[in-house]
Amino acid sequence: MSTMRFGRRTYRNGEVPQSILAEVLPPGCHGTSRRSRAYLRRDAAESWNRAVVQVEEDTGLRLTVRGWTRTLVEQRTFFFQRYRRGARSPFRDYRKYDGATYGRVRGAAAAVPGYSNHGWGLAVDVNDFGGVGEFGNGRRCKAYPILKNHGWTETEGRRVNEPWHLVYNPTADQGAGRRPARRRRRGASTAAAPSLKPRRPPTIKQRSRRHAWNRLWKEYLRAQGVFDGDTGPAFGASLTEATRTWQKKAGLTPDGVVGPRTWFTSTHGVKVGSTGAAVKIAQQVAGLKGKDVDGVAGSVFATRWKQIQRWLGVRADASIGDRTVAALVRKG
Ligand SMILES: [Zn+2]
Known part of the structure; x- marks a missing residue:
């Protein structure tokens, strides 16, 4: 089990509370169903949300994710679906967990429970970014260079042959501290993009005559x-x-x-x-x-x-x- 410092507190992998997480945009469009809500550590979510705005502006692609923050229980489920204690792995993928050696018997690689970047809310699995080893996927090739500028790294994904798996590295984030709304407002002042105050409908209630x-x-x-x-x-x-x-x-x-x-x-x-x-x-x-x-x-x-x-x-x-x-x- 590993720990992480964030803000002034220490968290255990797979046990990051909702209070340090933020929602991945667009809301309710994630998972394999494209209807789930997804959450990441606050800074990672902020970066991802800012990155996907730029990806859409520059390439027209709308990115959603099918993997995000994972609890320890979810990590265990994943791991035990794919790895068996003492088993011989046709993938030659062996992991130490709880003092024993586990061999991967099926599926893609999974992190040892308690050590996953998903457990920190710092990793995403992007939808439609290619299958195992398909790093030449067209959508991925267009979007990844932009995501990279916002701190999303592929090193870990490359290691496990997963083009869809990206990890947020705050120190590689060139856009940190610049929120898209502020960026757009600045742009708006120079390009004079018009803005409009919304109209407030009247309050109505029983016996109202509107x-x-x-x-x-x-x-x-x-x-x-x-x-x-x-x-x-x-x-x-x-x-x-x-x-x-x-x-x-x-x-x-x-x-x-x-x-x-x-x-x-x-x-x-x-x-x-x-x-x-x-x-x-x-x-x-x-x-x-x-x-x-x-x-x-x-x-x-x-x-x-x-x-x-x-x-x-x-x-x-x-x-x-x-x-x-x-x-x-x-x-x-
Ligand atoms: Zn992943």
């Missing part, structure tokens, strides 16, 4: 499957109840009042190509009016939302994710 907004909120909750009442303009008790149900599901205070936090949160997940009531709300927040509020996120939507995201200081991709919603709640 009829158009009441209707929109009903439409949204209906689409969310939590409201099946009338489509009329009134905000009644059943809508309050449905609002509470939705707020609970969204992790908000279930007070039945539709204020900025609730409105902004309802736009989560909307991006170019989305349709429906959530898009209409996002279009309203973007200051669009009349026939432009059509529930279809097209090019006008994209332009406006990128401007809003610039104003918020988050990545301007017209995709409303966790960071955009959090910034809206904070600053909008």
Whole structure:
């Protein structure tokens, strides 16, 4: 078992707490399912998130990962799937663990539990970066030189023949301390990229007379499957109840009042190509009016939302994710 100093504390491999981890962007697009959330040690996540913005800007590739921080239990599971105590390894790969020799009998190499860079939250396994030994993979060849500048190293991956395995080395990170939002804002001031303050929808609640907004909120909750009442303009008790149900599901205070936090949160997940009531709300927040509020996120939507995201200081991709919603709640 090895240990690591980070900040002013010492951590054991595979036991790094959530408090020193940060999420890998884009949220909820990782794993083999492309739907998992991924976490790395704070500085590694910051670097990765900044690197993938540049990779996308320079190459058009969107990177996701299928391996990130691993607990000791996960490391053990991995190891024992592939290595057997005392076994002869057709790969000639032998590891010492717990005083015994283990031979790899199947699968790719795995670190001895307690000694993995995944256990520190400092390694990623990148999706679609080639199979075993395929270091010439096209996506990898385009993206790796950029990742390298941000401190992502391939030495360990080369050693075990895994093109997808990269390890963060803070001292090799040439972009450390430069956050992408700040970089973009600096760029914005010279290139005069326009930014736009989001519009704050009115707070509505039971007996509210903002009829158009009441209707929109009903439409949204209906689409969310939590409201099946009338489509009329009134905000009644059943809508309050449905609002509470939705707020609970969204992790908000279930007070039945539709204020900025609730409105902004309802736009989560909307991006170019989305349709429906959530898009209409996002279009309203973007200051669009009349026939432009059509529930279809097209090019006008994209332009406006990128401007809003610039104003918020988050990545301007017209995709409303966790960071955009959090910034809206904070600053909008
Ligand atoms: Zn790995």
